[in-house]
Amino acid sequence: MFVYRSAATISPVDYMVCSHRLRWPELLPWVAIIAAYFAFPSYLALGAQVMIMVLFALSLDLVLGYAGIVTLGHAAFFGVGAYTAGILAVHGWEEAITALPVAAAVAGAVGLVTGYIILRTRGLTLLMLTLAVASMLGEAANKANWLTGGADGLQGITLRPLLGVFHFDLFGRTAFVYCALVLFAGWVFVRRLVHAPFGRSLTGIRENAARMHAIGAPVRQRQIIVYTIAAALAGVAGALEAQTTQFVGLNVLSFDLSGAVLIMLIFGGVGRLYGAFVGAPLYMVAQDALSRLDPEYWFFWVGLLLVVTVMFARGGILGVADLLRRKVMR
Amino acid sequence: MTVALETRGLRKNFGAMVVTNGVDFKLAAGARHALIGPNGAGKSTFINLIAGRLTPSAGSVLLAGENVTALSQEARVKRGLGRTFQINTLFANLTVLENVTMAVSERLGRGGDKLRFAGSRRDIVEEAYELLKRLHLAEDALRPVREIAYGRQRLVEMAIALGLRPRVLLLDEPAAGVPSAETAVILDVMEALPADMAVLIIEHDMDLVFRFAKTITVLVRGAVLTEGTPAEIVADPRVREIYLGEGRHG
Numbered sequence: 001m002f003v004y005r006s007a008a009t010i011s012p013v014d015y016m017v018c019s020h021r022l023r024w025p026e027l028l029p030w031v032a033i034i035a036a037y038f039a040f041p042s043y044l045a046l047g048a049q050v051m052i053m054v055l056f057a058l059s060l061d062l063v064l065g066y067a068g069i070v071t072l073g074h075a076a077f078f079g080v081g082a083y084t085a086g087i088l089a090v091h092g093w094e095e096a097i098t099a100l101p102v103a104a105a106v107a108g109a110v111g112l113v114t115g116y117i118i119l120r121t122r123g124l125t126l127l128m129l130t131l132a133v134a135s136m137l138g139e140a141a142n143k144a145n146w147l148t149g150g151a152d153g154l155q156g157i158t159l160r161p162l163l164g165v166f167h168f169d170l171f172g173r174t175a176f177v178y179c180a181l182v183l184f185a186g187w188v189f190v191r192r193l194v195h196a197p198f199g200r201s202l203t204g205i206r207e208n209a210a211r212m213h214a215i216g217a218p219v220r221q222r223q224i225i226v227y228t229i230a231a232a233l234a235g236v237a238g239a240l241e242a243q244t245t246q247f248v249g250l251n252v253l254s255f256d257l258s259g260a261v262l263i264m265l266i267f268g269g270v271g272r273l274y275g276a277f278v279g280a281p282l283y284m285v286a287q288d289a290l291s292r293l294d295p296e297y298w299f300f301w302v303g304l305l306l307v308v309t310v311m312f313a314r315g316g317i318l319g320v321a322d323l324l325r326r327k328v329m330r
Numbered sequence: 331m332t333v334a335l336e337t338r339g340l341r342k343n344f345g346a347m348v349v350t351n352g353v354d355f356k357l358a359a360g361a362r363h364a365l366i367g368p369n370g371a372g373k374s375t376f377i378n379l380i381a382g383r384l385t386p387s388a389g390s391v392l393l394a395g396e397n398v399t400a401l402s403q404e405a406r407v408k409r410g411l412g413r414t415f416q417i418n419t420l421f422a423n424l425t426v427l428e429n430v431t432m433a434v435s436e437r438l439g440r441g442g443d444k445l446r447f448a449g450s451r452r453d454i455v456e457e458a459y460e461l462l463k464r465l466h467l468a469e470d471a472l473r474p475v476r477e478i479a480y481g482r483q484r485l486v487e488m489a490i491a492l493g494l495r496p497r498v499l500l501l502d503e504p505a506a507g508v509p510s511a512e513t514a515v516i517l518d519v520m521e522a523l524p525a526d527m528a529v530l531i532i533e534h535d536m537d538l539v540f541r542f543a544k545t546i547t548v549l550v551r552g553a554v555l556t557e558g559t560p561a562e563i564v565a566d567p568r569v570r571e572i573y574l575g576e577g578r579h580g
């Protein structure tokens with residue numbers, strides 16, 4: 001109601017100048033995370049995993065939701081970040097926080113190089129190339145046994161206490177808070193980016209690339225930049241995964257993971273910034289519950305949910321919520 | 331005469347079909363110039379070649395004397411070229427104000443800024459809003475473009491191009507799809523354009539062409555048939571036969 005009425009009474013310029021102001025529903029994820037910490041002390045490890053996936057899906061939202069680049073290989077960057085953090089730790093870099101920017105840089109570099117090459121193409125070709133990049137990296141990790149542990153996975157990751165004080169405890173308290181803080185930083189960054197002219201121009205590219213060219217925007221350059229940024233962010237998510245589980249397996253580069261993160265984002269709602277916060281928890285909780293109910297065929301139910309979402313709720317859960325909110329206000 | 335835009339021997343084939351056939355064309359600074367011709371004559375293609383959306387098969391495009399044939403669309407925009415599309419090419423889900431702000435922001439080189447909110451440059455939004463007022467679009471500023479009437483969307487097309495403050499403006503049928511009662515607004519807007527802006531307009535509405543243009547070029551099957559003042563063009567029997575005659579019947 002507030003937004004609707006203010007749109008009618010304040011000047012259009014004021015309205016647009018304020019469009020990045022924080023609205024109270026944007027704080028709900030953080031309320032939920034803090035509440036979860038106290039309410040579910042025995043599920044903190046799962047909670048950390050969920051937040052890692054939220055961050056990963058958030059990075060995908062930049063590429064897919066904002067820039068409109070459809071990818072089936074986003075796990076490539078998650079995996080590179082995970083292996084970077086894991087390999088650093090195994091070789092003695094046992095300080096977790098400083099490993100994050102390194103993982104971001106390596107994953108970002110992979111994003112930059114591959115993005116530079118594959119973003120010349122569009123449509124099906126691009127889709128296949130994103131897939132190919134991820135599977136090549138997966139195969140390389142499999143072959144490079146000496147570095148990655150190959151099919152057995154990378155073992156022996158040990159970390160020093162965070163800031164020299166907080167041990168990664170068995171209950172996952174430290175991991176939970178650590179992931180929550182990194183996710184918070186990631187959210188602040190992504191939120192700023194999408195409300196910046198750069199983010200608006202990504203929406204422009206998604207909506208109408210021909211027009212963006214015609215107003216003189218360097219379309220391909222912007223696509224490469226956002227691809228690189230999203231890759232770096234996915235790399236941070238991967239690094240968190242490696243650090244909190246103290247293990248890296250080949251699955252971090254798998255097609256399954258690329259597909260799963262895509263499904264999470266579609267469930268939550270694409271291009272809305274908060275789709276990741278809704279979709280990832282829903283997917284993981286559903287996975288947890290369904291695999292208990294129906295351990296063999298749980299993915300069938302996920303598939304069914306996906307069919308329902310893409311056929312009847314294109315905007316995902318947030319899209320439906322938005323629609324209802326507008327109906328109520330009319 | 332200072333030449334704002336020139337094409338030399340411009341040619342475009344689509345496979346075996348020659349759509350632009352060796353066009354030599356000059357647009358004077360501050361010109362009010364119309365490009366007319368029957369459907370399929372190659373008018374839109376000509377504009378797309380000038381704007382860099384299409385690559386010519388041969389020939390060159392010069393902007394203010396500089397050869398820009400090898401430059402990207404972006405680079406040409408930076409050199410003062412603006413265009414509209416025959417079929418609305420807008421950001422349908424963004425508001426009218428956001429559509430125009432996007433253009434102003436790119437013109438000022440601020441479109442790629444990452445570390446400040448888009449709203450923090452109030453002057454940019456204000457400039458876009460002023461433009462909307464000039465084009466009678468102010469009351470639709472906060473509506474998504476897809477929700478407003480097609481005729482008004484045509485005005486958004488113009489507003490975006492004007493947000494670039496081009497020295498050369500290419501208008502591809504700005505009044506196409508606009509109810510005839512509303513074409514007056516478009517003519518008003520065109521007549522109020524700065525005198526030093528060179529304008530090339532493609533238009534089928536002959537009323538509008540004759541009111542606006544000081545020079546008319548007739549394009550037929552990809553080649554220039556003739557060029558002259560409106561009076562000369564009306565008097566030309568070939569034009570009457572090939573173009574105006576056809577137009578009346580079609």
Ligand SMILES: Nc1ncnc2c1ncn2[C@@H]1O[C@H](COP(=O)(O)OP(=O)(O)OP(=O)(O)O)[C@@H](O)[C@H]1O
Nearest residue numbers: 344347349367368369370371372373374375376416
């Ligand atoms: N990308 C393309 N590929 C193949 N043929 C094309 C292409 N674009 C245009 N043509 C053809 O080129 C010819 C000229 O098209 P163009 O759109 O330039 O004509 P026009 O003069 O703008 O016509 P109208 O008045 O209908 O807008 C048409 O026969 C059209 O079918």
Ligand SMILES: [Mg+2]
Nearest residue numbers: 373374375416
């Ligand atoms: Mg045309």
